[in-house]
Amino acid sequence: LVVYHNKFASARGWIRISAAFPIKHADGERELAQVSLAQGLGLPYDAGLFIVFKDQITGLEYIRSAQELNEQGLYIELEAYSYHVYWDFKVIEDNMWRQYAQLSAYLNGRGVPSIDEALKEIFLQSIHDPYRELVNPGQISWLIQHRQIPGKPAPEAETLLDEIQEKALLLMQSVESYLGTSGSAEPHSVQTRQQVDRILWLSALGEKLPLPRSRTYRQALKHLQAGPSGLEDISADEPGLWGPLFAWCFTRSLAQAAPPDVLAGSTAEEVSRTWLDEWLLGKIIATCLQDLGLAETQSRRGVSSVRLLISQSGWFERLDKTKQPAYQTLQSWLKDQDVLRFIGANRFQDVLWFNREAFDEFLWWMFVGSIAAMLFAAEGSVQEPQDGAKAIVARWQVIEKLKQAAADSGYQLERLVALSKG
Numbered sequence: 001l002v003v004y005h006n007k008f009a010s011a012r013g014w015i016r017i018s019a020a021f022p023i024k025h026a027d028g029e030r031e032l033a034q035v036s037l038a039q040g041l042g043l044p045y046d047a048g049l050f051i052v053f054k055d056q057i058t059g060l061e062y063i064r065s066a067q068e069l070n071e072q073g074l075y076i077e078l079e080a081y082s083y084h085v086y087w088d089f090k091v092i093e094d095n096m097w098r099q100y101a102q103l104s105a106y107l108n109g110r111g112v113p114s115i116d117e118a119l120k121e122i123f124l125q126s127i128h129d130p131y132r133e134l135v136n137p138g139q140i141s142w143l144i145q146h147r148q149i150p151g152k153p154a155p156e157a158e159t160l161l162d163e164i165q166e167k168a169l170l171l172m173q174s175v176e177s178y179l180g181t182s183g184s185a186e187p188h189s190v191q192t193r194q195q196v197d198r199i200l201w202l203s204a205l206g207e208k209l210p211l212p213r214s215r216t217y218r219q220a221l222k223h224l225q226a227g228p229s230g231l232e233d234i235s236a237d238e239p240g241l242w243g244p245l246f247a248w249c250f251t252r253s254l255a256q257a258a259p260p261d262v263l264a265g266s267t268a269e270e271v272s273r274t275w276l277d278e279w280l281l282g283k284i285i286a287t288c289l290q291d292l293g294l295a296e297t298q299s300r301r302g303v304s305s306v307r308l309l310i311s312q313s314g315w316f317e318r319l320d321k322t323k324q325p326a327y328q329t330l331q332s333w334l335k336d337q338d339v340l341r342f343i344g345a346n347r348f349q350d351v352l353w354f355n356r357e358a359f360d361e362f363l364w365w366m367f368v369g370s371i372a373a374m375l376f377a378a379e380g381s382v383q384e385p386q387d388g389a390k391a392i393v394a395r396w397q398v399i400e401k402l403k404q405a406a407a408d409s410g411y412q413l414e415r416l417v418a419l420s421k422g
Helices: 037-041 066-071 099-107 115-123 125-134 137-145 158-179 185-208 215-226 239-251 268-278 281-291 296-311 325-333 337-342 356-377 385-408 413-419
Strands: 002-004 011-015 021-024 030-033 049-055 061-065 074-078 083-093 346-348 351-353
Touching: 002 074, 037 066, 049 066, 049 099, 061 066, 061 099, 061 115, 074 083, 099 115, 115 125, 125 158, 125 281, 137 158, 137 239, 137 281, 158 185, 185 215, 185 239, 185 356, 185 385, 215 356, 215 385, 239 268, 239 281, 239 296, 239 356, 268 281, 268 296, 281 296, 296 337, 296 356, 325 385, 325 413, 337 356, 351 413, 356 385, 385 413
Parallel strands: none
Antiparallel strands: 002 083, 011 074, 021 030, 049 061, 049 083, 346 351
16 A cells, blocks of 8 residues: 655545546446455454554554454555555454554554564563663662762662662562562562662772782772773763663563473573563663663663673683683683674684674673672672682683783684683
8 A cells, every 4th residue: 555645735534435446347338436445455344353564664563453444444644745655464363362452552553663562562561660660761870870989988878779679579579470470579679679789889899899919909900990891980970881780680680580480491590681582671771771871872782781791690600610711601602692793703704703892892791790790699798808809800810811812812703712721
């Protein structure tokens, strides 16, 4: 169906009945006839059916009830000299929950990039609403303002942490209701409160966990302080750095509510990583990051960082420290397609290459994620600051080894792997 407007004005109305056109009968007589839009497109007449179609010009998808298209036609609004090409009409039968009817009423004629995704959003609204209470620009900005800055008194954060705990409780209760489980909401909310508190420590780790005579520890803290690109300052107000960290914190443990059959054969981190995409939480994170001032490409990169922080959580704890830990770690990481995409792995002239800057950025996220996970695992406060500092040094030695291997690899992935063994 091609619709166009060839005038400098706006137009709106319903398209239902065709202009008259002549038809010739077998006896040679002619008469003028008209058909409805539904007849012309061969659409059925049934109150329980819906029609999904696309606009070739904008790429958007639309949904209308078959009954409306038969009885009223298609409502169109056109600006001056605008046009649409509607095609790929599909007939869909509504389900027992009448989700397509709800979606059609919710969109009220608006087009969306994907009807399937919009349907998911309606179905997942009970989770999305409390998740947005945690992952939104106002909340993230408020958290950033309460980060601890080296050399300054720690800001009073009890009221903020109380608020985070309450919102985390509501989110997990919604997840439990969606899954039909119970019992994890209260401990999850307390855990989330503690984890947010520990993330707020990160830029002041040298004061929280001192190890004054260790040059290696100073190097580790310097690397941490430099941020993902090596140009930021973790003490500064950087939404591209803090936004993904807090989003990870609010997403990483959602699978605590998963029933045993969902977790069978999978870790909680793997399930949470899957839900990030299946439940369209990445879209909420990306929108939040853009509202915080990041460009679209930066916000997508931020969501990718959250994916990696979740899926690679605990990488250091899984190491056999006696057997080439840098090589072990790299081998494990390179089995993950998300990692390969993040570091820009690509084959050219029979050589597998990677992007050096992207790999350094990836290493930083793995370093900070492992440090945060170590802080999360400590109950209450860290009892022995030197033990915490030494744990950071152990992680840094693996990261430093891989950074040096990347610098010497000439951007060749196979050479990077070989050098990590040395």
